[in-house]
Amino acid sequence: MVGSSVDVEVFSGELNGNDARFPEEFDPAAVVLEALPQVVQNGEEKKSREIVLGRNVHRMCLAVTEPDADDEVTGDREAYMASVLARYRKSLIERTKHHLGYPYNLDFDYGALAQLQRFSINNLGDPFIESNYGVHSRQFEVGVLDWFARLWELEKNEYWGYITNCGTEGNLHGILVGREVFPDGVMYASQESHYSVFKAARMYRMECIKVDTLISGEIDCADFKAKLFLNKDKPAIINVNIGTTVKGAVDDLDLVIQTLEETGFTKEQFYIHCDGALFGLMMPFVKRAPKVTFKKPIGSVSVSGHKFVGCPMPCGVQITRLEHINALSRNVEYLASRDATIMGSRNGHAPIFLWYTLNRKGYRGFQKEVQKCLRNAHYLKDCLRAAGIGAMLNELSSTVVFERPQDEDFVRRWQLACQGNISHVVVMPNITIEKLNKFLNELVKKRSIWFKDGKVQPPCIAADIGKENCGCALHL
Amino acid sequence: MVGSSVDVEVFSGELNGNDARFPEEFDPAAVVLEALPQVVQNGEEKKSREIVLGRNVHRMCLAVTEPDADDEVTGDREAYMASVLARYRKSLIERTKHHLGYPYNLDFDYGALAQLQRFSINNLGDPFIESNYGVHSRQFEVGVLDWFARLWELEKNEYWGYITNCGTEGNLHGILVGREVFPDGVMYASQESHYSVFKAARMYRMECIKVDTLISGEIDCADFKAKLFLNKDKPAIINVNIGTTVKGAVDDLDLVIQTLEETGFTKEQFYIHCDGALFGLMMPFVKRAPKVTFKKPIGSVSVSGHKFVGCPMPCGVQITRLEHINALSRNVEYLASRDATIMGSRNGHAPIFLWYTLNRKGYRGFQKEVQKCLRNAHYLKDCLRAAGIGAMLNELSSTVVFERPQDEDFVRRWQLACQGNISHVVVMPNITIEKLNKFLNELVKKRSIWFKDGKVQPPCIAADIGKENCGCALHL
Numbered sequence: 001m002v003g004s005s006v007d008v009e010v011f012s013g014e015l016n017g018n019d020a021r022f023p024e025e026f027d028p029a030a031v032v033l034e035a036l037p038q039v040v041q042n043g044e045e046k047k048s049r050e051i052v053l054g055r056n057v058h059r060m061c062l063a064v065t066e067p068d069a070d071d072e073v074t075g076d077r078e079a080y081m082a083s084v085l086a087r088y089r090k091s092l093i094e095r096t097k098h099h100l101g102y103p104y105n106l107d108f109d110y111g112a113l114a115q116l117q118r119f120s121i122n123n124l125g126d127p128f129i130e131s132n133y134g135v136h137s138r139q140f141e142v143g144v145l146d147w148f149a150r151l152w153e154l155e156k157n158e159y160w161g162y163i164t165n166c167g168t169e170g171n172l173h174g175i176l177v178g179r180e181v182f183p184d185g186v187m188y189a190s191q192e193s194h195y196s197v198f199k200a201a202r203m204y205r206m207e208c209i210k211v212d213t214l215i216s217g218e219i220d221c222a223d224f225k226a227k228l229f230l231n232k233d234k235p236a237i238i239n240v241n242i243g244t245t246v247k248g249a250v251d252d253l254d255l256v257i258q259t260l261e262e263t264g265f266t267k268e269q270f271y272i273h274c275d276g277a278l279f280g281l282m283m284p285f286v287k288r289a290p291k292v293t294f295k296k297p298i299g300s301v302s303v304s305g306h307k308f309v310g311c312p313m314p315c316g317v318q319i320t321r322l323e324h325i326n327a328l329s330r331n332v333e334y335l336a337s338r339d340a341t342i343m344g345s346r347n348g349h350a351p352i353f354l355w356y357t358l359n360r361k362g363y364r365g366f367q368k369e370v371q372k373c374l375r376n377a378h379y380l381k382d383c384l385r386a387a388g389i390g391a392m393l394n395e396l397s398s399t400v401v402f403e404r405p406q407d408e409d410f411v412r413r414w415q416l417a418c419q420g421n422i423s424h425v426v427v428m429p430n431i432t433i434e435k436l437n438k439f440l441n442e443l444v445k446k447r448s449i450w451f452k453d454g455k456v457q458p459p460c461i462a463a464d465i466g467k468e469n470c471g472c473a474l475h476l
Numbered sequence: 477m478v479g480s481s482v483d484v485e486v487f488s489g490e491l492n493g494n495d496a497r498f499p500e501e502f503d504p505a506a507v508v509l510e511a512l513p514q515v516v517q518n519g520e521e522k523k524s525r526e527i528v529l530g531r532n533v534h535r536m537c538l539a540v541t542e543p544d545a546d547d548e549v550t551g552d553r554e555a556y557m558a559s560v561l562a563r564y565r566k567s568l569i570e571r572t573k574h575h576l577g578y579p580y581n582l583d584f585d586y587g588a589l590a591q592l593q594r595f596s597i598n599n600l601g602d603p604f605i606e607s608n609y610g611v612h613s614r615q616f617e618v619g620v621l622d623w624f625a626r627l628w629e630l631e632k633n634e635y636w637g638y639i640t641n642c643g644t645e646g647n648l649h650g651i652l653v654g655r656e657v658f659p660d661g662v663m664y665a666s667q668e669s670h671y672s673v674f675k676a677a678r679m680y681r682m683e684c685i686k687v688d689t690l691i692s693g694e695i696d697c698a699d700f701k702a703k704l705f706l707n708k709d710k711p712a713i714i715n716v717n718i719g720t721t722v723k724g725a726v727d728d729l730d731l732v733i734q735t736l737e738e739t740g741f742t743k744e745q746f747y748i749h750c751d752g753a754l755f756g757l758m759m760p761f762v763k764r765a766p767k768v769t770f771k772k773p774i775g776s777v778s779v780s781g782h783k784f785v786g787c788p789m790p791c792g793v794q795i796t797r798l799e800h801i802n803a804l805s806r807n808v809e810y811l812a813s814r815d816a817t818i819m820g821s822r823n824g825h826a827p828i829f830l831w832y833t834l835n836r837k838g839y840r841g842f843q844k845e846v847q848k849c850l851r852n853a854h855y856l857k858d859c860l861r862a863a864g865i866g867a868m869l870n871e872l873s874s875t876v877v878f879e880r881p882q883d884e885d886f887v888r889r890w891q892l893a894c895q896g897n898i899s900h901v902v903v904m905p906n907i908t909i910e911k912l913n914k915f916l917n918e919l920v921k922k923r924s925i926w927f928k929d930g931k932v933q934p935p936c937i938a939a940d941i942g943k944e945n946c947g948c949a950l951h952l
Binding site: 085113168176194203312313359360418 | 531532533534535536537538539540541542543545553557558561564565568571572574575577578580581582584585586587588589590591592593594595596597598600604605606608609610611613614615616618619620622623632633635636641642643644645648652670671672679680681780782786787788789790798818819820821822823824825826831832834835836837838839840841887888891892893894
């Protein structure tokens with residue numbers, strides 16, 4: 001092999017690690033993504049599972065192997081790959097069916113768009129600045145952006161935005177804009193904010209102050225006020241959660257603004273980024289929900305596209321005020337960067353998926369789905385409570401928080417996201433009453449086994465969801 | 477509409493702006509992505525086109541419209557969308573056919589993977605840390621990462637990496653790792669580095685020094701040495717280009733390391749990130765090419781997946797030393813972030829596309845394609861020169877640099893990337909001799925029109941590509 005530095009022989013193994021590990025066959029010892037503090041259980045400390053970063057564990061791996069010289073003749077390679085893909089597809093069907101814990105709408109049909117997969121669609125750089133690369137989808141992207149700008153009440157000639165790769169990119173962008181507006185600003189975010197917010201602060205070398213939360217998961221504005229007061233001399237950059245990750249709690253935007261004003265911050269001294277990952281797209285359709293709108297003094301809003309809308313791959317929408325991007329563009333260094341996005345090359349398929357769903361469902365379609373989700377979430381919460389299981393549902397949310405199941409196999413089977421003693425189900429449009437009933441029946445049956453001899457008792461989760469919602473022996 | 481703040485009526489317009497603008501119908505007045513300094517032409521200054529960031533120009537937009545109540549009955553909506561998509565698809569076919577300027581391999585067939593589009597595949601967080609979300613493709617991702625770690629000679633238990641959203645994310649990650657290793661490090665990058673490198677420095681608040689380049693586009697190590705010397709007291713973080721964007725110039729990694737050593741920097745005082753966007757995957761197959769390998773004191777390598785491999789959407793691969801990620805993970809703040817990637821949610825389809833191509837083509841397949849690209853690039857350069865057109869081709873590259881065509885319609889038709897007086901064609905596996913001949917014939921014919929009466933003459937591009945390569949009246 002001319003110039004190749006790697007011996008072909010090293011690629012001879014077909015499958016590494018524990019054979020062909022597909023998603024349904026999770027290793028029970030696998031490290032779970034969620035950070036798990038110590039679980040206190042009837043006075044005993046259950047062994048905690050830690051996340052260990054900086055590991056490179058080959059639990060499952062489909063190794064790339066060098067084709068044999070005669071593969072094209074024999075067709076062996078094609079046959080092997082087809083069989084891997086067929087098994088993988090089967091596992092995805094099963095995993096999609098048993099999924100409750102992540103806020104992803106898995107119910108979509110983009111069959112009409114399959115014809116576009118053969119194109120390398122790339123929206124290089126700014127959606128509003130033409131590139132010479134012709135295989136793009138800016139016309140769809142700008143249509144989607146206009147829709148969101150209208151949703152959040154910002155005029156067409158007053159907004160700027162783009163379709164991101166995920167909610168994190170929206171947060172990274174919003175916070176960066178905030179920092180560029182206020183280079184010496186101090187960032188404030190409630191401790192239940194998404195971890196990307198704290199990652200951004202570290203990346204950008206910003207001072208970051210964590211604010212306490214209420215039991216509901218909302219930002220505690222009394223604590224916010226006290227902390228603002230201590231840093232009155234510096235501008236404030238605030239991350240407001242339009243739905244926290246774990247409890248689906250919506251920070252009270254109006255109260256946040258009021259708190260800023262009461263502490264003496266004028267509109268020229270703060271920048272608010274709204275992390276609307278999931279709920280930014282649900283709240284406009286919820287009665288009595290406080291409005292997220294650019295008519296209030298906010299700087300940016302981001303939302304995920306693969307969550308409530310549903311999409312084959314992660315994506316998101318970021319909308320900010322054009323004046324802020326104008327300010328960036330006057331900066332010579334930014335001009336050199338040629339675009340104000342975080343990423344340069346951008347997935348051109350994502351805007352088409354979003355455009356397709358927005359066009360098909362429209363406002364009325366989303367409204368119906370939001371109502372269905374909230375109704376089903378209430379149903380789940382009521383059933384859990386009726387079965388004596390501690391559970392909480394925030395008023396504006398479809399995230400049902402409840403006691404963490406005792407059995408990790410059960411957690412993995414239903415793909416529940418857990419944190420400490422609590423777990424949650426995010427009721428998305430693809431979660432039907434039928435699926436919830438199946439889950440409830442299994443949970444109740446399992447609990448009767450876990451707790452049958454009274455040695456193990458349901459954990460107290462009053463500290464997480466309030467004693468009125470707790471189902472432990474003390475609070476029931 | 478309950479809770480909805482936006483009037484449905486505003487969504488009544490079907491197409492905004494200049495009707496339904498599809499990629500093939502570029503507005504000639506459209507702002508071009510590339511920064512265009514003033515073009516000096518026979519002593520006259522041609523009006524320069526600037527990039528203006530912070531604009532929100534609705535040149536083309538397919539507005540999202542609210543469905544009519546009876547759309548489901550009439551099928552009008554479906555019919556409308558099908559017609560938009562059919563026209564869009566047709567334009568993509570045309571645009572894909574006439575594409576020469578961007579380093580994207582548009583020749584791929586992922587038909588076998590179309591069955592996976594209905595799943596929301598998300599590789600949340602670290603590829604090596606399990607998530608409870610079951611609809612993922614980590615087993616493919618780790619297989620691909622192993623392949624690249626072997627290509628760049630880093631042991632399986634010594635590397636860490638992940639599949640990124642694009643080359644920019646690889647650079648953002650590599651430079652962030654460098655900064656975390658050396659918090660007070662000074663960044664050095666040649667002025668022909670990709671703009672994402674300078675964007676990273678600004679985002680991360682790092683001191684950044686631009687180093688001069690040679691005519692070829694390579695980093696000028698004499699200038700590098702002088703600048704290193706002025707900052708001897710601070711660690712160095714260096715971006716090394718394994719193929720610059722415009723000229724495809726490969727920085728001499730060995731000379732960069734030698735320069736560092738000569739200036740007194742030990743291995744504990746510098747971090748090298750290799751931006752291998754396009755050429756990181758081609759160079760291993762080029763005879764006499766200096767090797768990019770972790771056996772040399774480098775910290776990270778990134779490469780794009782949608783470039784030489786070809787992929788429907790942008791993606792990339794980032795490989796770094798596990799020890800660096802270990803260092804990050806000992807940092808409490810990073811632990812709180814739960815993963816060491818830049819993005820949290822990650823496109824789970826991209827690893828499958830890469831896995832599929834790597835398995836099908838293998839080293840031998842890539843080798844053949846690289847040879848074909850280099851051969852065709854030489855053919856193009858030779859033909860240009862034979863036609864009296866100034867052109868340059870770096871030895872290790874398939875990027876042919878030549879005089880910028882006078883006519884913007886021609887530039888757009890062939891989707892050439894331009895900078896100042898020069899333009900380039902990146903010869904990718906989908907660029908055949910037949911396509912090059914068609915392009916050459918058109919160019920020669922057009923030139924005979926542009927330059928027919930002698931009033932306008934071909935620009936001198938000696939400053940860009942050297943006088944021996946220039947085709948102007950003075951240097952021909």
